[in-house]
Structures are given as structure tokens and as C-alpha cells.
Amino acid sequence: MEDSYRHKGLRRQLVEELRTKGIKDDRVLDAIGRIPRHQFIDETAFEKQAYQDIAFPIGCGQTISQPWTVAFQSQLLQVSSGMKVLEIGTGSGYQTAVLAAMGARVFSIERQRPLYLRTRQRLTEMGIKASLFYGDGYIGLEREAPFDRVLVTCGAPFIPEALQAQLKVGGRLVIPVGEGAVQTMTLVERTASTEMATSTHGAFRFVPMLEKRAG
Numbered sequence: 001m002e003d004s005y006r007h008k009g010l011r012r013q014l015v016e017e018l019r020t021k022g023i024k025d026d027r028v029l030d031a032i033g034r035i036p037r038h039q040f041i042d043e044t045a046f047e048k049q050a051y052q053d054i055a056f057p058i059g060c061g062q063t064i065s066q067p068w069t070v071a072f073q074s075q076l077l078q079v080s081s082g083m084k085v086l087e088i089g090t091g092s093g094y095q096t097a098v099l100a101a102m103g104a105r106v107f108s109i110e111r112q113r114p115l116y117l118r119t120r121q122r123l124t125e126m127g128i129k130a131s132l133f134y135g136d137g138y139i140g141l142e143r144e145a146p147f148d149r150v151l152v153t154c155g156a157p158f159i160p161e162a163l164q165a166q167l168k169v170g171g172r173l174v175i176p177v178g179e180g181a182v183q184t185m186t187l188v189e190r191t192a193s194t195e196m197a198t199s200t201h202g203a204f205r206f207v208p209m210l211e212k213r214a215g
């Protein structure tokens, strides 16, 4: 689907809405202003709502995160150009695209093969560069570690050890933690090789982070 003037106008409104809701990082707002979110939503029934601040189903029982959540996580991550970023939960690829637009080198893992395949094709067609993997986010991506930043976009019952181990000293891990329907947005900063500083940043609702590849 083309990126029309109407889509661009709606996107500008979304950026202003996110600014009003407290997003201050211009790199994040600029990226959201550039990525055509409607192209990440398969069902044309939802196309008109693509620039409203709401989540949508993307197939396989998964959802594309709400723009505010994408903006909030991206801001908390403090991404700058050239950083190596690991994302857990590729889903639609929208968050991946936002990180790539911020200049990050993105590595993203998805446990559902149909989503991995579809999103890989979508990002290629859109000319968005990111390295996508079909795998289990709990074990991270040892062969590409260490990462400047790690972002988890599904609700994790606990903070996986491997994701902390694959973080550079000075690196940041942003992860929604909680076993029920609601998770606490958690920031883990690796302050020294054996030291982690943890802080919490509000309540969110994500689909659950599940173990092992689902096929």
C-alpha cells in the first residue's frame, strides 16, 4: 500500500499526540514520523486506524504494539546511531523499523516462523535493513553479542540471564517483567561487568514471552 499524503498527515498528528503524552526524544519522534505504520498492518479493515494510538492483531495470536509503547520503550532505551541493538519479539517488524530508522544495527528474534518469514519479506520489500532470526529470545543471540542495547517486546516472567550476559558494560536492557496480564517496564543497566542497576517505569500489557520456537 502506498504512503499517501493522507497517511503522512495522520502520522504527523500521531507524533504530536505522542509528544503531548510525554515522549521527548526527538530521535524517537522523528523515526515514528518516518515509518509508515499502516504498511505493517495486514488487515485492510484496520488500515484507517493505523495512526491511532492503539494495538492491533497481526496474526498468530500476536499484536503490533501501541505507538505510545513503542515510543516509550525506544526512549527508555536511549538509542543512538551505530548502536548494536537486540530485539526480542520481531512481530510485525514495526519496532524493528523504528530502531533501524534511528540508525541502530538491529538484530531481532521471533519465535513464530510464519511471522518471522512474513516480516523478513516485508522489511526487505520496504528497503529496511535489519537482521532477523527465527529462534528463542530467552537465549538471545550469543554469536552477535555483546549488544549496546537489548529490547524485549513481549511480557517476560523474569529477566533472562542470557540477555543480561549479552549486554555491554554501559549497556541498557528494557524489558516488561511480570507473570500475569500486566507487566512492569524494567530497565537494567550494566554498570560494570558484574554490576546491574535496575529501575522500574510503569505498568504495561504485552503478549507473553513464551519459551522455545513455536514452529
Ligand code: SAH
Pocket: 062, 063, 064, 065, 088, 089, 090, 091, 092, 093, 094, 095, 096, 109, 110, 111, 112, 115, 135, 136, 137, 138, 153, 154, 207, 208, 209, 210, 211, 212
Ligand atoms: N515488536 C513487535 C511486537 C510484537 S508482539 C511489533 O512491533 O510488532 C511480541 C512478539 O514476541 C510476538 O510476535 C511473539 O511471537 C514474540 N515472542 C514471544 N515469545 C518470544 C520468544 N521467547 N522469543 C522471541 N519472540 C517471542
